Amino acid sequence: MINRQLQSIYRRLYSRFGAQKWWPADSAFEVIVGAILTQNTGWSNVEKALANLKKRRLLQPRRLYALPDEEMARLIRPAGYYNIKTARLKSFLKFFLDGYGGSIQKLSAVKLPLLRERLLAVKGIGPETADSILLYALHKPVFVIDAYTKRIFSRHRLIREGAGYDQVQELFTRNLKNQERFFNEYHALIVALGKNYCAKTNPKCGGCPLAFSRNSGIMLSKFT
């Protein structure tokens, strides 16, 4: 039942927005850096920060780790929270270089429940960042939950308002097949919907493409 609703939502998002081709990056390492930089930050700001790093050929673990903090902060400044994000990038890089020699292959070789635990143990990497890394950099079948997902699915009464990360994630992983490719597109489509319709105060919200459904069980047309 829930499964059918989730499938229906996916189909409508896909027909409305099309393939999202996530994650936009040239390498798995760039995905990881972007995942940390985008914490509570619009992607357009992250792009500026990534461009600064790319211009200096710093999107390599050892080179980035060797960069002095003040210099890193200066380069990622457009992404906001630059002091905190410098510390978070450095703490991930230490974990990545010490434990895996900066090798994506070695990191990816760790089996899933354990790999997620290890990422979460890194200071500055919480559930969403860990899952973004797992799904979009390492291609593991993990569903990423973000603020949009919680907002949209609670407005549509598929989860209770204020539900925690793990609870929301369960909704998807218990009712959908664990397919990396599918999870990739689904989360990206949710973000596409969120950006276009689901800001906290957005008049377009009432015209949500998910509303007015006759057969999906989704009935709300107005949200606040």
Add this chain to the structure above:
DNA sequence: GACCAGGCACATC
């Protein structure tokens, strides 16, 4: 000028 954005850690109750 206010509000928001693809969170997280830490303090306090």
Add this chain to the structure above:
DNA sequence: GATGTGCATGGT
């Protein structure tokens, strides 16, 4: 366990 707060830039 829930709730509040600091962190910061750039776009609308």
